[in-house]
Structure formats: structure tokens, C-alpha cells
Amino acid sequence: MHRKFLTLSNLLSISRVLFVLPSAYLIFTDPQLYRWEIVSLIFLAASTDYLDGFFARRFNQITEMGKILDPVADKIAIAVLCIALVFSGKISIWFCTLVILRDLAIMIGSLRIMKIKKVTIQSNWIGKWTVTILAIYILSTIIIIDDRLWLKTGLQVISIVMVFVSFISYLRRYLEEVRSVQE
Numbered sequence: 001m002h003r004k005f006l007t008l009s010n011l012l013s014i015s016r017v018l019f020v021l022p023s024a025y026l027i028f029t030d031p032q033l034y035r036w037e038i039v040s041l042i043f044l045a046a047s048t049d050y051l052d053g054f055f056a057r058r059f060n061q062i063t064e065m066g067k068i069l070d071p072v073a074d075k076i077a078i079a080v081l082c083i084a085l086v087f088s089g090k091i092s093i094w095f096c097t098l099v100i101l102r103d104l105a106i107m108i109g110s111l112r113i114m115k116i117k118k119v120t121i122q123s124n125w126i127g128k129w130t131v132t133i134l135a136i137y138i139l140s141t142i143i144i145i146d147d148r149l150w151l152k153t154g155l156q157v158i159s160i161v162m163v164f165v166s167f168i169s170y171l172r173r174y175l176e177e178v179r180s181v182q183e
Contacts, residue, residue: 005065009056012048013069019045020077024084031088031142038142045077046135067120071110074123074131075103081138090141095156099134102167109174116181121173130166133159 023041026034052070056062082096110121137155144152 004061004063007056007061007063007066008059009052009054009061010063010066010069012052012055013066013073016045016048016052016073017076017080019048020080024080027081027084027088027090027142031085031090032145035142039139042081042135042139042142046132049074049131064120067122071123071127072107075107078131078134078138079103085138085141091138091156095160098160098163102163105167106170109170113174113177117177121177124169124173126162126166126169130159130162133162 019041023038023045026038026041031038049070052066056066079100082091082099085091086093086096106127113119113121133155137152137159140152140155
């Protein structure tokens with residue numbers, strides 16, 4: 001386990017949030033006018049999600065900080081984009097609230113496990129797929145102009161299902177960790 005904080009993979013995780021901030025600004029400004037700029041920035045942010053893990057494993061730079069930073073960067077990026085899309089009228093407030101509440105619950109549970117067991121809970125594949133599906137749905141809200149298109153609605157339904165499935169997955173994991181401490 002690498003102890004250094006300023007590794008390439010950790011810098012990539014931080015850059016994910018930095019790519020999302022101008023995306024949010026452009027969404028607030030005019031999501032139709034800046035559609036392709038927003039999409040490009042989101043693709044850059046999404047690519048850092050893949051690359052940070054790749055470089056951490058490739059160069060043996062897996063850190064405890066990276067295990068925390070990567071999912072937190074995902075959650076911040078998704079929350080910032082969801083909030084911007086709510087204010088621009090692209091997604092509903094209930095959807096954004098659902099996503100943010102799920103992420104807050106996961107973070108609170110992870111922090112509690114870190115405090116109790118002194119271990120870092122890593123993201124699981126269901127959580128990673130959920131972030132991917134959410135990113136695809138967010139991109140669809142920017143690219144697809146007509147709100148009646150079946151693709152955007154289908155992606156939203158899949159996103160909602162994944163949010164619930166991943167929440168249940170993390171909740172089960174949390175309860176298992178708490179039970180193991182109590183035994």
C-alpha cells in the first residue's frame with residue numbers, strides 16, 4: 001500500500017471534480033448552446049474515473065486516501081451535475097434528491113465503519129456501475145433535446161433501479177460490518 005498522497009491516480013480523482021465545475025457553470029449558462037462543450041468536459045471527468053484506478057494498480061500507488069478520494073470525487077461530481085441540471089430544468093428535483101440522499105447515506109455508513117473498524121470500505125462493482133449509468137443518464141439529458149424521447153426515460157428508470165440496488169448492496173455490507181464488530 002502506497003502512503004504518498006500526491007500520486008497520479010489521486011490527482012486524477014481530484015481533477016474529476018475540476019472538470020465538472022465548468023460543466024455545471026455551462027449548464028447554468030445555456031445547456032443547449034454549450035451542449036458539446038459540456039459533454040466533452042463530462043467525458044474528460046468520466047475518463048479520470050477509469051484512469052485513476054488503472055494508474056493506481058499499474059504503478060502500485062494504491063493509497064488509503066485514494067480509496068476514499070475516488071468515490072467521494074464521484075459523488076461530488078454527480079451531485080454538482082444533478083443540481084445544475086435541476087436548476088436548468090433538465091432533471092427533476094426528486095431524482096436529484098434521491099441520488100444525493102443515496103450518496104450521503106453511503107458516505108455516512110462508510111465513515112462509521114472507518115471509525116468502528118479502522119478500515120476503508122471500497123466501492124463495489126454495483127456502485128461503480130451505478131455511477132456509470134448515472135453519467136450516461138446525465139449525458140442523455142444534455143444531448144437529447146426532446147423530453148418525450150424513450151431513451152432518456154429508459155435511462156432514468158435504469159438509473160433509479162441502480163440507485164436502489166446499489167443502496168441495498170451498500171446497506172447489506174454496512175450491516176455485515178456492524179454485526180462483525182458486535183460478535
